[in-house]
Amino acid sequence: MSASSQQQGPVVRWIDQRLPIFSFLQHELHEYPTPKNLNYWWNFGSLAGIVLVIMIATGIFLAMNYTPHVDHAFDSVERIMRDVNYGWLIRYVHMNGASMFFLVVYIHIFRGLYYGSYKPPRELLWWLGLIILLLMMATAFMGYVLPWGQMSFWGATVITNLFSAIPWVGEPIVTWLWGGFAVDNPTLQRFFSLHYLLPFVIVAVVMLHLVALHTAKSNNPLGIDPKSDKDTIPFHPYYTIKDSFGLGVLLIVYMALVFYAPNALGEAENYVPANPLQTPEEIVPEWYLLPFYAILRSVPDKLGGVVLMFASIFILFVLPWLDTSKVRSARFRPIYRQVFWIFVLACIVLGWAGAQKPEGAALMIGRLATAYYFFHLLILMPILGKFEKTRPLPESISQPVLKN
Amino acid sequence: MSDTVHGHGGEDGETRRDFLVLASAALGAAGAGLAIWPLIDSMNPAKDVLALSTIEVDLTPIAVGQRITVKWRGKPVFVDHRSPEQIAKAAADDNASLKDPQTDKDRVKKPEWLVLVGVCTHLGCVPLGQKVGQPRGDFGGWFCPCHGSHYDTSGRIRVGPAPVNLEVPTYSFLNDTTLRIG
Amino acid sequence: MTIFKFTAAAAVTALLAFTAAASEAPVPPAQSWSFSGPFGTYDRAALQRGFQVYKEVCAGCHSLRHVYYRDLAALGYNEDEIKAIAASVEVQDGPNDQGEMFTRPGRPYDRFKSPFPNDNAARAANNGALPPDLSVITKARPHGHDYLYALMTGYKEPPADMKMTEGMQYNTAYAGNQIAMVPPLSEGSIEYKDGTKATVPQMARDVTVFLAWTAEPEMEERKRLGYKVLLFLLVLTGVLYAAMRRVWSKVH
Numbered sequence: 047m048s049a050s051s052q053q054q055g056p057v058v059r060w061i062d063q064r065l066p067i068f069s070f071l072q073h074e075l076h077e078y079p080t081p082k083n084l085n086y087w088w089n090f091g092s093l094a095g096i097v098l099v100i101m102i103a104t105g106i107f108l109a110m111n112y113t114p115h116v117d118h119a120f121d122s123v124e125r126i127m128r129d130v131n132y133g134w135l136i137r138y139v140h141m142n143g144a145s146m147f148f149l150v151v152y153i154h155i156f157r158g159l160y161y162g163s164y165k166p167p168r169e170l171l172w173w174l175g176l177i178i179l180l181l182m183m184a185t186a187f188m189g190y191v192l193p194w195g196q197m198s199f200w201g202a203t204v205i206t207n208l209f210s211a212i213p214w215v216g217e218p219i220v221t222w223l224w225g226g227f228a229v230d231n232p233t234l235q236r237f238f239s240l241h242y243l244l245p246f247v248i249v250a251v252v253m254l255h256l257v258a259l260h261t262a263k264s265n266n267p268l269g270i271d272p273k274s275d276k277d278t279i280p281f282h283p284y285y286t287i288k289d290s291f292g293l294g295v296l297l298i299v300y301m302a303l304v305f306y307a308p309n310a311l312g313e314a315e316n317y318v319p320a321n322p323l324q325t326p327e328e329i330v331p332e333w334y335l336l337p338f339y340a341i342l343r344s345v346p347d348k349l350g351g352v353v354l355m356f357a358s359i360f361i362l363f364v365l366p367w368l369d370t371s372k373v374r375s376a377r378f379r380p381i382y383r384q385v386f387w388i389f390v391l392a393c394i395v396l397g398w399a400g401a402q403k404p405e406g407a408a409l410m411i412g413r414l415a416t417a418y419y420f421f422h423l424l425i426l427m428p429i430l431g432k433f434e435k436t437r438p439l440p441e442s443i444s445q446p447v448l449k450n
Numbered sequence: 451m452s453d454t455v456h457g458h459g460g461e462d463g464e465t466r467r468d469f470l471v472l473a474s475a476a477l478g479a480a481g482a483g484l485a486i487w488p489l490i491d492s493m494n495p496a497k498d499v500l501a502l503s504t505i506e507v508d509l510t511p512i513a514v515g516q517r518i519t520v521k522w523r524g525k526p527v528f529v530d531h532r533s534p535e536q537i538a539k540a541a542a543d544d545n546a547s548l549k550d551p552q553t554d555k556d557r558v559k560k561p562e563w564l565v566l567v568g569v570c571t572h573l574g575c576v577p578l579g580q581k582v583g584q585p586r587g588d589f590g591g592w593f594c595p596c597h598g599s600h601y602d603t604s605g606r607i608r609v610g611p612a613p614v615n616l617e618v619p620t621y622s623f624l625n626d627t628t629l630r631i632g
Numbered sequence: 633m634t635i636f637k638f639t640a641a642a643a644v645t646a647l648l649a650f651t652a653a654a655s656e657a658p659v660p661p662a663q664s665w666s667f668s669g670p671f672g673t674y675d676r677a678a679l680q681r682g683f684q685v686y687k688e689v690c691a692g693c694h695s696l697r698h699v700y701y702r703d704l705a706a707l708g709y710n711e712d713e714i715k716a717i718a719a720s721v722e723v724q725d726g727p728n729d730q731g732e733m734f735t736r737p738g739r740p741y742d743r744f745k746s747p748f749p750n751d752n753a754a755r756a757a758n759n760g761a762l763p764p765d766l767s768v769i770t771k772a773r774p775h776g777h778d779y780l781y782a783l784m785t786g787y788k789e790p791p792a793d794m795k796m797t798e799g800m801q802y803n804t805a806y807a808g809n810q811i812a813m814v815p816p817l818s819e820g821s822i823e824y825k826d827g828t829k830a831t832v833p834q835m836a837r838d839v840t841v842f843l844a845w846t847a848e849p850e851m852e853e854r855k856r857l858g859y860k861v862l863l864f865l866l867v868l869t870g871v872l873y874a875a876m877r878r879v880w881s882k883v884h
Contacts (some may be wrong), residue, residue: 082883103489104489110493121697121698125496125698128698128849129497129499130497131488131491131492131496133492133496134854135854135857279883283471283879284883287471287875288876291872294865294868295869297865298866298869301858302858302862304858305854305857305859305861306670306855306858308854314771314774314776317768317771317772317847318772319765327807468878470875470878471878473875474871474875477867481864481868498700501700501702
């Protein structure tokens with residue numbers, strides 16, 4: 047039993063002896079020994095957790111006023127915007143929250159890539175994170191369908207049609223997904239049900255992600271394991287306050303969007319009610335799915351495109367084994383450090399290509415970026431680990447500081 | 451876990467009491483509290499609900515002795531065009547033993563029009579007596595079938611578990627033939 | 633530090649890329665609007681004039697389904713004026729006790745009456761083209777406000793070499809330049825109650841302001857609440873930064 051829970055009052059002690067929630071919190075949130083050299087890039091994990099809470103909170107209240115029916119969905123969203131008290135605020139926070147969630151999570155993932163946070167003993171931690179990403183994509187996609195605008199409808203049509211690429215069973219699967227012969231009321235109703243369910247599944251996987259984190263312990267910018275107590279500090283108050291400051295900065299960006307440019311990241315077309323008889327001139331997914339959309343469209347074959355798109359995410363599951371380098375942090379890998387940024391650039395170019403019409407130069411650039419994406423992960427990572435001359439690792443986390 | 455202090459960051463007891471930390475905790479808590487208000491307030495009646503919170507009823511088609519039910523704020527409202535006998539009976543009962551004493555005069559604006567929220571004050575059932583042939587209870591008013599409350603011709607509780615008289619909603623007569631409820 | 637520079641550059645590139653998601657219609661020239669900017673508000677007089685343009689011109693074909701007569705209070709009308717405006721139309725209600733639909737004068741809690749009972753009737757009356765609902769039109773078009781103004785003022789004689797489809801009008805702002813809507817505004821076609829001269833650009837501006845309001849009736853409240861929230865967050869973040877420095881000063 048931890049020393050400080052002994053200092054608590056009798057009520058806390060009574061509960062703690064039967065259900066150790068207080069010593070658990072004390073242990074995991076308060077004392078949790080954290081490397082003392084974490085930089086601001088380590089803020090994004092907890093930021094993602096907080097955005098998830100904001101999304102669930104606003105979502106619950108939106109659901110109280112939303113009607114999942116093709117005849118009423120668009121109108122019920124407009125009613126939320128106009129008649130429900132603060133409905134416009136809750137909806138804009140939820141809508142832009144999706145963008146914030148992906149932004150924060152993408153930075154979190156790139157941080158993991160730069161500092162080698164996926165390497166042993168953190169492979170399962172990395173896997174759980176990727177599962178969260180997949181669940182987020184599914185949730186965001188289904189949430190985007192709910193307002194039942196033109197982009198909702200046609201986005202749902204295009205994405206569900208991806209499954210028709212599966213040989214033999216593709217068509218029956220799509221019909222099953224739709225619950226009909228096109229995206230229609232049954233589709234909308236099941237998407238609403240799943241959109242409400244999946245965030246709680248995400249919460250559960252986040253819990254596992256945290257269990258894995260607290261078992262393998264946090265990585266740090268040097269990528270070396272803490273050697274002694276000198277290398278770590280308790281999570282509270284050092285990282286609670288640092289995360290709070292990070293949250294303040296995030297909220298400033300987030301709320302500036304919500305209050306002054308709430309529709310900047312959305313498509314105007316989604317304020318046109320869904321019309322199953324007329325496709326908009328251009329169907330563009332939300333920005334956070336654009337890189338995957340670009341990969342999908344870079345292959346002229348239907349099945350090939352779908353396979354490549356899913357492969358682009360699933361390949362990340364084997365990254366801990368594709369990366370053969372023993373050194374975690376890119377700080378001590380002079381070449382990986384350079385190609386990492388080329389990889390980031392390739393992902394951004396993919397995002398750009400996803401927003402363009404798939405023709406001419408944009409299509410070619412998209413193809414090149416797709417090729418580089420896979421080249422980096424499949425070829426560069428295994429080879430680099432073998433031949434790259436890494437710089438010497440410091441003795442311990444506190445040593446380079448002591449030198450100064 | 452031992453009580454060794456990690457790294458060089460000791461004395462967190464002292465740190466926590468630091469003014470800046472306290473100030474940021476207080477500000478953060480206040481902000482979180484304020485941020486929750488929009489969520490709570492979104493559950494209050496919305497503008498379209500409030501817009502329907504007054505209704506107007508045309509009284510011309512209601513004959514003497516006839517009772518009609520209109521929906522107001524999601525609940526039934528009884529409009530009773532009382533006959534002289536019913537008015538007399540209600541006035542006579544002012545002196546009877548009443549559970550919730552109130553004179554008939556205090557419950558109406560014009561004696562021939564009795565306006566009541568048609569919800570039993572016991573547990574919220576709708577009392578019978580609006581339609582011809584329905585039981586009106588022992589006092590000629592309304593009878594709640596759920597737990598046997600009897601109301602008189604002024605909508606006052608006379609026998610049964612209901613604690614108070616049937617509620618009189620806010621209403622006014624815009625002119626001789628138009629009643630505005632709410 | 634290089635990481636920060638890299639990311640900043642990447643973020644800017646990304647933003648540029650995402651906002652460049654192309655659209656076919658030409659980008660309309662930017663106008664200055666009283667409601668743009670962080671402190672922008674709607675001009676009440678322009679709103680009322682715009683409402684008059686909508687009522688006397690647009691309402692013949694275009695519905696405003698998401699707007700209620702009671703909402704007009706935001707334009708500066710009082711309760712009696714709103715009742716009178718609502719009562720000037722006959723709306724369908726029912727069924728009554730006999731099971732029949734009937735009409736009655738509109739009330740403030742009614743939605744704006746649509747010119748057609750349904751979309752098919754609207755198409756039938758307009759050569760097969762459906763006049764869109766205008767409730768959120770400025771949000772439903774890229775550069776909505778500027779586009780609407782450009783569209784209203786964009787009717788021109790077609791270039792000599794252009795082949796116009798039967799029944800279509802030439803418009804510089806519309807994608808493909810051929811639009812089914814006949815020019816809705818003409819000089820002096822309405823008489824403003826406040827005496828403003830009803831030129832085409834004036835009417836186009838006013839009706840755009842009105843439709844900006846129907847699309848975003850919460851805008852003024854949003855911006856007012858916004859700067860309070862941001863001010864609070866700036867202070868909170870500043871205090872948190874100082875507190876963080878204080879707490880971390882003990883770590884070496």
